[in-house]
Amino acid sequence: MNQDILAELDWRGLVYQNTDEENLQHWLNAEPRTVYAGFDPTSVSLHVGNLMPLMMLRRFQKAGHKVIALIGGATGMIGDPSGKSAERNLLDENQLRCNVEGIGQQIKSVLADEENPAIVVNNYDWIKTFSYIEFLRDVGKNFPVNVMMAKDSIKSRLDGESGISYTEFSYMLLQAYDFVHLHQAFDCYLQVGGSDQWGNITAGIDLGRRMCSAKLFGITNPLLTKADGTKMGKTESGAIWLSGEKTSPYQFYQYWINVDDADAGQCLRFLTELDESTIGELDRSRENEPHLNASQKSLAEELTQLIHGDSGLASAKKATEIFFGAEISDLSDAELGHIFNDVPSAEIPQDQLQGEGILLTEAFVVAGLAKSKGEARRTLTQGGAYVNNRRESAADRKLTLGDLASETNIVLRSGKKKYALLRVAE
């Protein structure tokens, strides 16, 4: 074994609940073991909230254990009631297949390791083979309903107004059976997950004992939340996705750069593989020289590199430099398009830029940076209008072909970081 994985999880603060600390430690350190975590295919991409379990698996993998990522192709058709206050909408089958495929790729990329490859499985593959009768006889028989009703995930729904359907009520059986199946097929003894998964994990452990007298283990992580109580990984404009299509490497990088000081330490411990002394130094840096932003920079670099690779990190940093840097000029459309690929753009006929040109205030409206000319004028007179990152304050400033930053684009900016591209059309 490379290292004492449990000790590492401990100093990182990653162990929230544990089914059997003493025996687990010994068992894990004795020889390579197999561990699994589940992922719901609720979307075609994983998001920042999935990083916790994903990194958990990666830590186990690095410590020399065998890891299995289970994608809930079957359970995704049902919906996990854990932590949900209301019944969920069912996904259609096509969408689900797409999602399973998409997040499978992402998981493989994060858990890539030639010597110790991760196993990615879809629980639909074994659950589909069951008939309803078989499932009730083999699995359902082992579930006392009174025990199920006592679980928080069920109880909160029974106490609440929305109730729970038989379908979601049954979710637990499927996840519990997954654990047993992985135990039988892969010799898997340990399931890890968020603290909201405790009920499902212990259900699996119970089922393992009843069906095959196995002694299974479970560990849950604390939830990753912000100091202000809101969810990590959400912005006003939505979730931060791992897919570069849905959240560009630049946006992803920026999300971490902007993490609040109060949350940075937790993020470093929970989500990166930086070692204890490095993180300790970053803690001190945050304390003594906060203006350096060292924690956020490390966090952003580590995670962007992990999710988007060297080239993704490089382009995120290049974009950051430009976004917050000096004047923009002499770039090609391709470079500009790449850097500003998240930025909204608008087209403007070429003849409007010829001769006199078009008023900057009007261009702001066309580009969507202002709702009306009045608003644009206000921004301009208050010193918040920029052309190619150069502040413009003349109320009668006009845009002409001379303002092109690349072959066909002018970069407009309102305030500190709200950009829009104005593309000249034939």
Added chain:
RNA sequence: GGGGGGAUACCGAAGCGGUCAAACGGGACAGACUGUAAAUCUGUUGGCUCAUGCCUUCGGAGGUUCGAAUCCUCCUCCCCCCA
């Protein structure tokens, strides 16, 4: 069924015949400060205009008046109290 209160700009809330594009607070936007943070401070916050100016807006439709968010009539919706 009877009685009473209310509907105002993104939200909350003043205004109750002209000086109302409409106080104040929040939010939002911009600026300063700063660490691309937090807090703070300043400015702006219906549209068009360089602007005195014009246009649209105070639940809806009509009316009174030189003039209405403000008064009257009807309608719609909300809340409270008594049955």
